[in-house]
Amino acid sequence: MTRFLFRLTLLLVVLAPIPFGSNREWSWTLCAVLAAALTTLWVLDNLRQRGQVSLSLNPAIIILFLLTCAWVVVQMSSLVPMSWKHPMWGMAAAALDTSLPGAITLSVDDSLTALMRLVCYGLVFSLAFQLCRDRRKAQSALQWIAIAGLVYAVYGLVVYWGDFKSVLWYYDDAFHQDVRATFINRNNFATYLGLSLLCAIAVFYQKLLHRQASVYHMPQSRQMEIKQYILKSWKPLLGLSLMVTALVSTHSRGGFVSTLIGCVVLLFLLDRKQITKSIRSRVVITSAVVVAGMAFWVSSEILLNRMAQTSLDREGRITAYQVISESILDNPLHGFGYGTFTDSFRLYRTDDMKGHLNKAHNTYLENVFELGWPAASSLSMAILGLGLTCIFGIRRRQRDWVYPSVGVAATILVVIHSLVDFSLQIPAVAITYACIMGVACAQSYSSRQKPSS
Numbered sequence: 001m002t003r004f005l006f007r008l009t010l011l012l013v014v015l016a017p018i019p020f021g022s023n024r025e026w027s028w029t030l031c032a033v034l035a036a037a038l039t040t041l042w043v044l045d046n047l048r049q050r051g052q053v054s055l056s057l058n059p060a061i062i063i064l065f066l067l068t069c070a071w072v073v074v075q076m077s078s079l080v081p082m083s084w085k086h087p088m089w090g091m092a093a094a095a096l097d098t099s100l101p102g103a104i105t106l107s108v109d110d111s112l113t114a115l116m117r118l119v120c121y122g123l124v125f126s127l128a129f130q131l132c133r134d135r136r137k138a139q140s141a142l143q144w145i146a147i148a149g150l151v152y153a154v155y156g157l158v159v160y161w162g163d164f165k166s167v168l169w170y171y172d173d174a175f176h177q178d179v180r181a182t183f184i185n186r187n188n189f190a191t192y193l194g195l196s197l198l199c200a201i202a203v204f205y206q207k208l209l210h211r212q213a214s215v216y217h218m219p220q221s222r223q224m225e226i227k228q229y230i231l232k233s234w235k236p237l238l239g240l241s242l243m244v245t246a247l248v249s250t251h252s253r254g255g256f257v258s259t260l261i262g263c264v265v266l267l268f269l270l271d272r273k274q275i276t277k278s279i280r281s282r283v284v285i286t287s288a289v290v291v292a293g294m295a296f297w298v299s300s301e302i303l304l305n306r307m308a309q310t311s312l313d314r315e316g317r318i319t320a321y322q323v324i325s326e327s328i329l330d331n332p333l334h335g336f337g338y339g340t341f342t343d344s345f346r347l348y349r350t351d352d353m354k355g356h357l358n359k360a361h362n363t364y365l366e367n368v369f370e371l372g373w374p375a376a377s378s379l380s381m382a383i384l385g386l387g388l389t390c391i392f393g394i395r396r397r398q399r400d401w402v403y404p405s406v407g408v409a410a411t412i413l414v415v416i417h418s419l420v421d422f423s424l425q426i427p428a429v430a431i432t433y434a435c436i437m438g439v440a441c442a443q444s445y446s447s448r449q450k451p452s453s
Contacts (some may be wrong), residue, residue: 014148022427062384105337114339128438149196153246156181189256191423262413333374363418387411393444407440
């Protein structure tokens with residue numbers, strides 16, 4: 001049953017990007033239902049077999065996450081004081097000449113949907129954390145994510161190079177300009193591909209450093225070692241080059257920069273922690289860097305041009321950030337309702353703002369706007385706690401420290417990209433990140449630490 005649940009969880013994670021990043025009502029609802037069903041099966045299996053449950057995760061992280069969820073429930077409640085409720089409820093009641101219950105949130109349905117998605121991510125993290133305490137399952141999870149990222153990258157490149165102007169069954173002239181794979185927004189796919197790339201680097205590093213133990217070890221010549229290295233590494237390096245090419249061809253400035261920083265952090269941690277500092281380790285890292293550099297050099301012209309023309313002020317981001325920051329001051333503690341940014345911000349947008357702003361393009365500002373400072377800080381500290389768990393895991397583990405290293409790099413990637421975009425608000429990206437962090441945190445604790453029964 002454990003193996004069955006593990007494979008189903010990984011299937012949920014790797015298939016989530018297919019229906020447009022699961023950023024549709026039916027697809028994110030399906031993800032939430034499947035995550036809840038798998039969690040229920042895991043609980044029942046542990047009750048039936050009295051299996052072991054790991055309680056090693058710092059309880060402060062769990063409490064912070066649950067407090068955020070509890071506050072969203074309070075925002076949806078009509079039992080809060082009248083002074084807390086959104087003023088639009090009173091205006092609507094006066095216009096309709098009727099009594100409306102009202103709530104802090106402007107839309108109870110939207111807040112309920114956002115809460116369902118948030119709980120879904122928490123359940124995926126919990127499943128990965130409990131099921132990947134075994135190192136073989138942890139390695140398998142990263143392999144699944146890396147292979148899935150490669151498949152989506154190849155599909156995106158085929159559509160891009162073939163000029164098919166489509167994302168799955170949708171056609172638009174704008175789709176042929178960038179690699180999007182199964183995502184509508186290229187920036188979202190860039191973040192997803194960046195997370196997959198981190199997993200691919202970790203898997204490549206582990207595979208190339210692994211030596212088969214043998215009773216009799218015959219020394220080999222340098223030429224034979226080079227030949228064996230090439231035979232073992234050409235497939236992973238080809239995969240890395242395709243993923244980097246797809247990432248660069250998304251032409252996402254934020255996605256590329258955040259992924260680059262995440263990869264640099266991961267390679268630094270891998271080299272820093274390597275006890276022997278062997279030539280083999282340095283060769284593996286150097287090979288990955290060289291191949292990535294070549295892929296970037298071949299396909300980076302458009303991306304470099306876009307980066308040279310980058311101006312947040314010209315794109316209207318600065319104006320939007322200022323208006324959002326000022327609107328937060330109207331309700332800094334209670335927020336305007338989780339998941340209601342699109343509707344709530346319409347009351348504050350000005351004539352000099354460009355386009356239809358349905359996202360803040362800054363996850364932190366949007367969370368504060370919707371949740372208020374206390375709850376938004378609680379959610380951010382929970383994610384920060386996961387990153388710190390991985391940092392401590394790197395320091396305490398004498399083996400398998402590759403997994404918490406991936407967790408640190410993945411957290412840095414999404415934290416940086418969330419400053420200028422909303423990729424972590426896309427279900428497929430959040431589910432993938434939650435799974436990676438579940439694996440990383442599970443492997444951040446010593447294997448000698450006994451789980452609770």
